[in-house]
Amino acid sequence: MILPPDVLETRDRHPTVANCIIKGLAPARWVGHDANVKTQKSDKNKITGDQRNSFIAAMLGWTMDAFDYFIVVFVYADIARTFHISKAEVVWVTTATLVMRPVGALLFGLWADRVGRRLPLMVDVMFYSVVGFLCAFAPNFTVLMILRLLYGIGMGGEWGLGAALAMEKVPAERRGFFSGLLQEGYALGYLLASIASLVVMNWLGLSWRWLFALSIIPALISLIIRYRVQESEVWEAAQDRMKLTNTKIRDVLRNGAVVRRFFYLVALMTAFNWMSHGTQDVYPTFLGATANHGAGLSSVTVKWIAVVYSVGAIIGGLFFGTLSQRYGRRYTVIFCAVLALPIVPIFAYSRTAAMLCLGAFLMQLFVQGAWGVIPAHLTEMSPDAIRGLYPGVTYQLGNLLAAFNLPIQERLAESHGYPFALTVTIVPVLLAVTILTLIGKDATGIRFGTAETAFIPTRA
Numbered sequence: 001m002i003l004p005p006d007v008l009e010t011r012d013r014h015p016t017v018a019n020c021i022i023k024g025l026a027p028a029r030w031v032g033h034d035a036n037v038k039t040q041k042s043d044k045n046k047i048t049g050d051q052r053n054s055f056i057a058a059m060l061g062w063t064m065d066a067f068d069y070f071i072v073v074f075v076y077a078d079i080a081r082t083f084h085i086s087k088a089e090v091v092w093v094t095t096a097t098l099v100m101r102p103v104g105a106l107l108f109g110l111w112a113d114r115v116g117r118r119l120p121l122m123v124d125v126m127f128y129s130v131v132g133f134l135c136a137f138a139p140n141f142t143v144l145m146i147l148r149l150l151y152g153i154g155m156g157g158e159w160g161l162g163a164a165l166a167m168e169k170v171p172a173e174r175r176g177f178f179s180g181l182l183q184e185g186y187a188l189g190y191l192l193a194s195i196a197s198l199v200v201m202n203w204l205g206l207s208w209r210w211l212f213a214l215s216i217i218p219a220l221i222s223l224i225i226r227y228r229v230q231e232s233e234v235w236e237a238a239q240d241r242m243k244l245t246n247t248k249i250r251d252v253l254r255n256g257a258v259v260r261r262f263f264y265l266v267a268l269m270t271a272f273n274w275m276s277h278g279t280q281d282v283y284p285t286f287l288g289a290t291a292n293h294g295a296g297l298s299s300v301t302v303k304w305i306a307v308v309y310s311v312g313a314i315i316g317g318l319f320f321g322t323l324s325q326r327y328g329r330r331y332t333v334i335f336c337a338v339l340a341l342p343i344v345p346i347f348a349y350s351r352t353a354a355m356l357c358l359g360a361f362l363m364q365l366f367v368q369g370a371w372g373v374i375p376a377h378l379t380e381m382s383p384d385a386i387r388g389l390y391p392g393v394t395y396q397l398g399n400l401l402a403a404f405n406l407p408i409q410e411r412l413a414e415s416h417g418y419p420f421a422l423t424v425t426i427v428p429v430l431l432a433v434t435i436l437t438l439i440g441k442d443a444t445g446i447r448f449g450t451a452e453t454a455f456i457p458t459r460a
Helices: 005-013 015-022 049-083 092-115 118-137 141-169 172-203 209-214 216-226 233-245 249-253 256-280 283-288 299-327 329-349 353-371 374-380 390-401 405-416 418-439
Strands: none
Touching: 049 092, 049 118, 049 141, 049 172, 049 209, 049 216, 049 283, 092 118, 092 141, 092 249, 092 390, 092 405, 118 141, 118 209, 118 216, 141 172, 141 233, 141 374, 141 390, 172 209, 172 299, 172 353, 172 374, 209 216, 249 256, 256 353, 256 374, 256 390, 256 405, 256 418, 283 299, 283 418, 299 329, 299 353, 299 374, 329 353, 329 374, 329 418, 374 390, 405 418
């Protein structure tokens, strides 16, 4: 009997599995070919309806995440006035959200690796939609803080599960493009938050509470689309493999290569999150501030600049995400991080609206260009058996460790001014992203659902 290459390779690693296959006991979707046959062996230029729905739902969820997070960034001065507290106290609302995200990534990730991607994702969307909407009715700051803590749990589950499902379904040959497009759902959320703040507060003169109420709309659309998405074939194949080899999730998590890569990815994601939050969170405040060497621009001008650099972020993610498919994830990230370094003086020390707008546009072009690689990179570095858990937890732990960025920048701005605060927090992080990426590994274009990604990464 002539065995397929996948089975020949498996025979040496797992004789029991090979025997089962030879006897015809293994599921057809697993035998002798890529588990993701509907996506990764199909015409690379053709996207099915199921692939499209899974991707749109993931992008809408990620857009919702950024929209709701950056609403607070734009209105925390207004929240401070409403509840009669200082701005320094309000910024801890964003920190609270980031702190709880690893909890959500862990809970929903483990659930998704056990029962599949669809159900946990739909429950997650319903949970954070309701909590986000209730923020609009918070009677005091304590209730708002509690709701933001709960919201962090919900959003912690969104990115990892959404990215895993989307990247498992899209063709491997187009993963770079879709990775960039998916990640720039975050920049799109920032853009929508900028426009919504401009329209709701500046043009219509309504309260900041209306912004939180509006956030339920994209979440509900995402839920409706996700209801139509089929389960990941890669996950189903991984479950078949684990049953045939009597492997448990804990066995994968105890593997030395998986553990070492986990800590490396947490360090990388800490640098990445510090890079993005360091160039975004305090920047609108810097543009509008008249004290501490702020730019002193009008509220309307600040929001239009935010719109411009959000467009730059979207362009960067799409362009460099696509480019990473050809030149590799690592080299693309390094290229973006290095090019962002000479932009820092324009970004932080310019005194005119035009130059600040240019600096912000270029900074987000490169920062989000590097980020456009991440959905593909993290999922490609993850074992099939724990892809619901692994990317989300590493990403969100990095978010947690970067959660103190905004309070640190505000404290530095009070003592040394905003330009100094931006520079001393951004430059070291760009260097850290470059070095960490340089010493890491690359799995560009690896095919999911094969022996190479069955239980553990083959490249440590």
